[in-house]
Amino acid sequence: MVSVYGTYGYEATIGTGQINLFVTQRSGMVEYSRDCAGSTVKKHVASESGRIIVNPIEPVNLPEEVTRFLEIQFDPLLLEPSSRQTVYLTFPIEIGVFIAAQGDVHLLDIFSLNQPRYSLYGLPDWGYITRWHRSALHHEIPATDPLREGVLALEIKNDASTWVEVSRAVFDSVGMKIYYNTFVSMWAEMRVINSTVAETNFFDRPLVHGMTRSLEHYTILKIPGLHREEFLMDAGLN
Structure with a gap:
């Protein structure tokens, strides 16, 4: 697989x-x-003079900036009380092209081989529009086309005192930390509070050694006050 990612x-x-x-x-x-x-x-x-940088970015920008939230639907996982499990999911890829010159970076282009799909997490009067993606649930890092899909390592921690079933995760893309080499990856955590509520956030670390961290679209935008580390899933886990 020939990759377009890198600095030119x-x-x-x-x-x-x-x-x-x-x-x-x-x-x-x-x-x-x-x-x-x-x-x-x-x-x-x-x-x-300058550089052109091509890398995967937060997959919530096309066809326009409808939402900053990503929802991944996956095969149901039943967790026993007070347990922890790491699974591997896929997420859609969008590619950003940046131009770096004079000590500054500007986003030049965004494109994707995927056709985006959207959903609603919650109710129409208070829910969130999300970029929706369907993934199989994997127990090890799956093979992917790095121009179409990345790998999300999701650590799910059940802090509840009961069994809990989970089949979707919603994330705020502002906290995404994307890495790439021969494949694209992110690492995230879901902390289950009870049978209907969980909290998600991202770790800033590569999935394997030697990966390069992507430039982040939201960091480049430099929007004042735009900062969020966690997303509270209070509209259900299925």
């Missing part, structure tokens, strides 16, 4: 058959073009 100069041709990116420079102008499954974009940037 202002003269680069990056191609996989599914995704093709072209970067050229003429007279202090950078020309950027992209073809992803027939969807094309062309942009011009006034910049003398």
Whole structure:
């Protein structure tokens, strides 16, 4: 599998058959073009020197910024009281292209090979619109296409004194920490409070040694006051 992820100069041709990116420079102008499954974009940037960075980003941006929450539905898992279990899920990939110059970074493009699906977690008058993804539940790291799906290691801790069944997890993408090499990964935790309530958050660590951390879209946006570490799932775990 040929990956598009990495750092490039202002003269680069990056191609996989599914995704093709072209970067050229003429007279202090950078020309950027992209073809992803027939969807094309062309942009011009006034910049003398810098870098192009391509990496997976938080998968909540397309076709537009409808939500910042990701919901993953998976095969039901029954947890005994006061237990802990790590499972592996998949999540959809969106790819960000950044331009870094003069000590600053700007988001140039976002694209994906996936067609986004959305759902509602909670009730219409107080719930959350979520980017929805269906995943199988794996007991070890699954093989994935790194241009389409990443691997989420989810540590589920049942703090309740009863058996609890879980079949979905909802996350605030502001806290996502994405890493990549030959595959894309995140590491998260779900702390089950009772049979209907849980709390999720992310760990800032790679799934395996030697992975590179992605630039984060929300960090680049620099929106004042936009910070959240946990998401409270108070509308059910199934």
